[in-house]
Amino acid sequence: MSQLSAWDHPEPLALDTAPLPEYGTGSLADLLPTLAAGMGVPGLTATIEELTPADRVCVFLVDGLGWEQLRAHPDEAPFLTSLLGSSRGGTGRPLTAGYPATTATSLASVGTGLPPGAHGLPGYTVRNPATGELMNQLRWHPWTPPRPWQPYPTVFQLAHEAGVHAAQVSSPAFENTPLTKVALSGGTFRGRLSGEERMDLAAEQLAAADRSLVYTYYAELDGSGHRYGIASDTWRGQLMYVDRLAQRLAEQLPPRSALYVTADHGMVDIPFDEQHRIDFDEDWELRAGVALLGGEGRARHVYAVPGARNDVLTVWREVLGEQFWVASRDEAIAAGWFGPQVDERVYPRIGDVVAAAHDDVLLIASEREPKESSLVGNHGSMTPAEQLVPLLEVRS
Known part of the structure; x- marks a missing residue:
């Protein structure tokens, strides 16, 4: 389970604080x-x-x-x-x-x-x-x-x-x-x-x-x-x-x-302790309503079961929002995370929820991704x- 219960978490990170890639000028x-x-x-x-x-x-x-x-x-x-x-x-x-x-x-x-x-x-x-x-x-x-x-x-x-x-x-x-x-x-x-x-x-x-x-x-x-x-x-x-x-x-x-x-x-x-490595496979709050966990530890695509998308977004923001930028697919696209536009064929490849690490933290999956979860050096986010x-x- 997470270090803090959902209602104990402070206000989530604002999406507009994410430092966007310089698409079109310097990417x-x-x-x-x-x-x-x-x-x-x-x-x-x-x-x-x-x-x-x-x-x-x-x-x-x-x-x-x-x-x-x-x-x-x-x-x-x-x-x-x-x-x-x-x-x-x-x-x-x-x-x-x-x-x-x-x-x-x-x-x-x-x-x-x-x-x-x-x-x-x-x-x-x-x-x-x-x-x-x-x-x-x-x-x-x-x-x-x-x-x-x-x-x-x-x-x-x-x-x-x-x-x-x-x-x-x-x-x-x-x-x-x-x-x-x-x-x-x-x-x-x-x-x-x-x-x-x-x-x-x-x-x-x-x-x-x-x-x-x-x-x-x-x-x-x-x-x-x-x-x-x-x-x-x-x-x-x-x-x-x-x-x-x-x-x-x-x-x-x-x-x-x-x-x-x-x-x-x-x-x-990323240090090897529970504070810096949150294990999705051992966290019932984060697993609830999730059909597939994609991406990698610092840049997650989360695919919800039918009908659970809004609930998953709410819980992920409450649980991880102080350490991750957590956005819905449409919010991430509108913010320009993936570029100025997203092709129709690409849209459903993006997670219903997208989570990008802000702090020195990793969202591992020890059972599903044992090799990736054991890596010392990691990347993926917008820091x-x-x-x-x-x-x-x-x-x-």
């Missing part, structure tokens, strides 16, 4: 359209005004590298830290990930140039309206036809059609995944196992044509944060490695190139530690 969804528009790809608009066009562009996305975490570790990342200012010919600023700040959602925003309400991957797990089951959009389980789920072309596809050399350089394991197909496909996929090989090949792909758009990716920083936390030596060691990879790529840029280092989300460590990701630039 991950704005990055590739801005870069590709600068290369002359039709149908795209440059909305991040300070980015200067370049003939050859590489985006290096480091999974889990939050802006706040990077700024807190200058000794482990001297090269990336140098890009926070104006040295080395680069500039640094934060972007917002989008809501929720989670990998599947963010990668789809990066690759399609669309906010979650349009591309349709609005969470870690969401209900599939066709089957009534929860679908894990990172692992794509249960399997769902990819193209109807996300029908829009990627920026890489648009660039390829416009005569730009488009390439993705990542782990070979990602080449044929549904998430890659709907979010990051277009042009050529090049699989390489080691980070060094990816950096070297990304530089080669940049030089392969007069106009090139290249994407490369590194995942292990995120994995270390989840397993050991961002305060761990393991995480700091991974950050040191990422820093060397970024410098290695920057030093190989061909002429007329721009490198952008960014991320999909930040991360927060700066999760939302803000770096946009660091190097030009040649």
